[in-house]
Amino acid sequence: MSRPNVLLLDDDAQISRLLDEALSEDGCNVVLATSIARFRQMQAEQRFDIYIIDLGLPDGNGLSLIQELAQDPSCGVIILSGRAAETDRVVGLEIGADDYITKPFRVREMLARVHALLRRTTKHRSMQPVASPEARSASGDVIDFDGYKLDLGARLFFAPDGREITLTTAEFNLLAALLRHRGQVLSRDQLMNAIKGRDWESYDRAVDGLVSRLRNKVPVPEGRSHYIRTVHGIGYAFSLPSESRS
Known part of the structure; x- marks a missing residue:
């Protein structure tokens, strides 16, 4: 099975390095972006299985991206945010994110959430019209x-x-x-x-x-x-x- 592709959008260099290392060791191909502009560029060049998106970004809010990505059930979307308020979690769910993880977080928890999403997205993509x-x-x-x-x-x-x-x-x-x-x-x-x-x-x-x-x-x-x-x-x-x- 090919390595899943993960696009991480976060302008926190320390968190990006931490997740890059953990996800790479766990068998993922990780691409990092620190702005929405860079995210768009990477998205146009490659297909990704999982998107991990921070909400507070230097050139905009990640919510608009999440609304777009939620229309494609073959990919998974995780919000990674320092905002722990109930209203933020509710909005994230309402617009279609698959998961919401607040900072600080446990790396093992993040890996578990990514694996859960990969099981769902892999199943969706592998389904073929073998039966009517x-x-x-x-x-x-x-x-x-x-x-x-x-x-x-x-x-x-x-x-x-x-x-x-x-x-x-x-x-x-x-x-x-x-x-x-x-x-x-x-x-x-x-x-x-x-x-x-x-x-x-x-x-x-x-x-x-x-x-x-x-x-x-x-x-x-x-x-x-x-x-x-x-x-x-x-x-x-x-x-x-x-x-x-x-």
């Missing part, structure tokens, strides 16, 4: 609802007209959790565990923001209530919409 969606649906790899198809193996989501709907990792995991427990009410804690695992604390705003984005990306026919139903004081449930009666 209908065959995968019969085996339980595809969940159908109201014409939509969520392909769990390939981590792809399709509209009733066959168009692919791009979901971030967090959005995909949230929708999959709701569909696997169709008709059941899931608390925000349960949904956050499904999205990011137990390492993430539960932030109501983060889950609410993801649900709002999913509702916008997954429209329902006019006159129907949405598939994702709010259960006040508890969380959310997924169910097929019922026709509105006048």
Whole structure:
């Protein structure tokens, strides 16, 4: 297997050297960038599997980059920041980052998070259309609802007209959790565990923001209530919409 490519964007020379050495010894090809301009240059020259991005940069804010990268489910995005406030972590999750690590950090923890992301991105890229969606649906790899198809193996989501709907990792995991427990009410804690695992604390705003984005990306026919139903004081449930009666 080829060595994964990691692009680290951070203007802290000490941290960059530390991660460069650790990730290289761990089997990664590491490219360093200290500015958004340099990041853009490296991104244009090479494909990367993992992006590790600081938020505070000399020529701008890393959030705009993360929003762009989150549209590609074949790469992983880790925010590395000195900002430990809850609001910063929530924003990072809402815009599509896969993980958020605050400085100072443990190198072993960073390596573990990188490996977890690589498992996900490698699986996504290696999926080939060896079976039709209908065959995968019969085996339980595809969940159908109201014409939509969520392909769990390939981590792809399709509209009733066959168009692919791009979901971030967090959005995909949230929708999959709701569909696997169709008709059941899931608390925000349960949904956050499904999205990011137990390492993430539960932030109501983060889950609410993801649900709002999913509702916008997954429209329902006019006159129907949405598939994702709010259960006040508890969380959310997924169910097929019922026709509105006048």
